[in-house]
Amino acid sequence: MDLELLRETLLLEQHNTRLVVISVALLGATAGLIGSFLLLRKQSLLGDALSHATLPGIGIAFALMSAMGLSGKNLPGLLTGATITGLLGVLLVLAIRRTTRLKDDAAMGIVLSVFFGLGVAILNMVQTIPGQSSAGLDSFIYGSTASIVWSDFHLITGTLLITTAATFLLLKELTLLCFDSHFASTQGWPTLWLDIILMALVTAVTVIGLQAVGLILIIAFLITPPTAARFWTNQLGHMLWIATLIGAVSGWIGASLSALYSDLPAGAIIVITAAIIFLISMIFGKTRGVLPRYLRHLKLQRKIGRQHLLRSTYEILENTQNHQNHSPLKNLPIPMEQLRRHRYWAKGELSKLIRQARTEDHIEQQPSGELRLSESGFGEASRITRNHRLWELYLIKHADIAPSHVDRDADMVEHLLGAEIVQQLEAQLALTKPDIQSPHQI
Amino acid sequence: MRPEHPPEFPLAVHDLTVAYHRKPVLWDVDLNIPEGSLSGIVGPNGAGKSTLLKACLDLIPTTSGEALIYGKPYPKQRDLIAYVPQRESVDWDFPVTALDVVTMGTYRKLGWFKRISSAQKKRAQEALDQVGIGHLAQRQISHLSGGQQQRVFLARALVQDAQIYFMDEPFAAVDAATEQAIIQLLKDLNAQGKTVLCVHHDLATVSRYFDHLVLLNMRVVASGPTSETFTRENLQKTYGGKLNLLEDVAQVLKNIGRS
Incomplete structure (x- = not known):
């Protein structure tokens, strides 16, 4: 292992990895922030259904863009496709919930697996499109930091900044929604719209993170930082900061490592980094950690x-x-x-x-x-x-x-x-x- | 002719029917709650007491009928009502302090996107002092006892400075001291001319706590001043087995929905 190279990557001194590391760290920060609300709203599984439902959209967007004679791998195009089927998946979960007697977990399980299966099938089909190489599309499944290029950087950071700003504006409203939605509703807050806004923010982070982390593991990137943060504090404000920080650090370290070992899936390395921080928090977390509780x-x-x-x-x-x-x-x-x-x-x-x-x-x-x-x-x-x-x-x-x-x-x-x-x-x-x-x- | 539900009533419910999955839980409820009353809603488990409150507050869809607040639908009268939900309706492990929860009662007046300032916190602290747990303001809510949690909810309703208070089982599973503190508070609100409507489960305290009473078992069995309504006969009607037929029909309706 080349320690000097690792140090340079971590400290952003390597020109060709700098962008990747910065954007994944920003992604982690935003994911930790939004993920906190997703977790407190107890909708983590819905986020998982959402991310799996993006796959068919990627395949369809690729096919459509190829058919129109464009480059099939235009990132904004692919992500638009991902957003559309992702939201369709969420809507389907909500529709199943409303019209049948199926429980939430069953509804989400069905949508998650059906959409993912559909996506895999479509990806296989588009490989046969002549004149277009679909190679690299599977990086959306497992994540690959190597595929992030300069032109993507603006799209990624721009989306993340808008998402973060929106969350900051709505801190009070989202907190009320997560704590007591019935009360919020009697106070005239449009809880349905707040839920939709929350899901839209989650969608933005999920879709923008697909490339780097992959759709299978992005949910871990959303949920692990806030659960880890909860071990350190009983206060929402602190929890949000700590989750943001944990997300950023896992993204930063994970992206640096995966940039050095490009044959390893980036999503896995990033999530394992987050999981290690989670483990440390679970043991040492000041407020709820196992060790401080044992010591008390x-x-x-x-x-x-x-x-x-x-x-x-x-x-x-x-x-x-x-x-x-x-x-x-x-x-x-x-x-x-x-x-x-x-x-x-x-x-x-x-x-x-x-x-x-x-x-x-x-x-x-x-x-x-x-x-x-x-x-x-x-x-x-x-x-x-x-x-x-x-x-x-x-x-x-x-x-x-x-x-x-x-x-x-x-x-x-x-x-x-x-x-x-x-x-x-x-x-x-x-x-x-x-x-x-x-x-x-x- | 006088209208059936004149606008001077803080709450007038007309022909309200509510169903969960087609199974009716409230049938044709019709009642008037007089202004300045301390009213109790009493009935057996599953009688639809909480459902009635929630339906009046537009929290659940109704099949037919309407609830009017001083003659107008609830969405136009939100500022007049403070709602205290059942304590179990929220996750008390949520990472906020008692003061944070009470401050939530000021969000409506504060409006979209505005930050909480010291004015809201001061108001919330006063409400906590009023319910006797001002010293616990900074405590995380999972570290409060059941009675203290109930007081936090009451304080959140107090900061809204409403005219009508809807309370869902405020005395459920609280200690005796809290029960006394709550009833004193309700009587104080009442003395200021405010109307209080309480879902209640303890028959032993009904006549001491409430001056107006609604006996409910899927429909209104009786409604009126406690001294006239709280009779052996009415209680028998409310709690006795005479409603079996209604229950049977409800089950049939539910099964039709299924098949």
Whole structure:
């Protein structure tokens, strides 16, 4: 692999690949933006039916232009044909949906396969047209960046810029349509027309992307960036930017690679690049990624373990010092075995908790092996025990849970109590004193 | 002679019939909702309560009949009505905040292509404060409880500053505190002279919540002041098994459509 060539391609220093890389990156950006709305409108499959339905149009346009004595491979001509049958496909889906009892997925499956089959057949037939070479038409199926030339560049970038501008103008309207179309309709927004505009924007991106990505994989280019973006944010505005960026980066890297290895189908490389970004987002995505969610879970588990350890220690101190007689509780060392029996901890588990508590400076181990709360640990333990009991009392008083059952119930919730809720508990129970007795035998 | 549906009624429904796939769900509905009333629509499951609201709002096609808002068809009176759909009708996983959803209620006044400005956001924040969840404005909507989500929908209706409020089961699956907050809000709106029309499912609270009542089971069984309408006999007619014949005919019509 020629790393120098790859670097030059990526940095747009290679004159003959520069145009291709720029236009596919722009295509990716626009696809990510429009794709976000397609995804939120839950119409991804309709986009797939649309792209497959473009194939017969390409074949027919080729045949017609050849018959008229023009070059069969005039790009605007081919794309016009693609647009017409693509839209026909969408209309047919809508018609099937309205007039029969078939479900959406069936309607789309039928249109998708019938139009694609028809397209393949037509492409085979036009190969026999004398005097015209149909070679290269199949690049519309799998995508080929090599076929993009200077004269196509204006058409591609122009269409993409218009599409993006239209989306920006209609951000608010499209958002409303995707979130609650019934409400939009009662507010007088023409939801049918908004849906048609959305499909028109999707059509524009699909048709203009056919050449580079191919009709089979263009839907992945529309859907993968927004699904990946969703892992990073809960806000639509951010999601749109991130999807646009992911689309652009996948287009940029994918087109660069495919320009270097022209025997590989460009669509596949671009989509695989997008899929890798998707995978990274799924794992590391800040808001919904698997790893951050697991880490948050782990953090809560550690917090629960620490709170159990501190509360147990505090309860043992109370029990051994007969705390009822109002003398202040003394922070005395406790044998490890006594602590272990208090909550039936496994040995390894308890040692792990103690190691954690020591790094947090909550507990100290004496040379004799006995454990003693540190000063901060003692305060923390007293606070945690108090919260636990507040919650127990609340459950007994307001949820009618028997005192003997309340310990387990409180165990699940007490770790989540914030300062505000604790204040409310105190107010509801009319309890503000620092020491609260346990409502049950410990 | 006085017309059957004089224009002083905020909602007058005349001979309305609605069918899904040829199966009628509402037969010849005819009713008047008085101005300034807090009206409830009550009936068993599948009685067509939500369908009635949606048909009045032009959300679904009607087979015959019409609904008039102060004597005019709905498309001419959109500014007068705020609609609160059922909570389950939208995807709460949508990437927007509570404030964003409420702001959507201002889009109509804002108009095409215009950007949302701080004026709309301020109005939305006030509505959220009014329903008691102002502190949750920036929270993503999937992180709200069912009752809080319902309050978001109410706030979205409030920013529209309408005269008539159409609400589809606002009390469905909400906590007791939210139920109290919502009914208080409805009573406040009512006190300002606004008309509220609520699809409701809990018979136990009907007489406490509503002063006007529509009992519905595919047709209007009874309609009038709650004190007169909410009787054992009417309830029996609404919920009892006497409508079997109607249901049978509906099924026959549906089958004709199929064959």
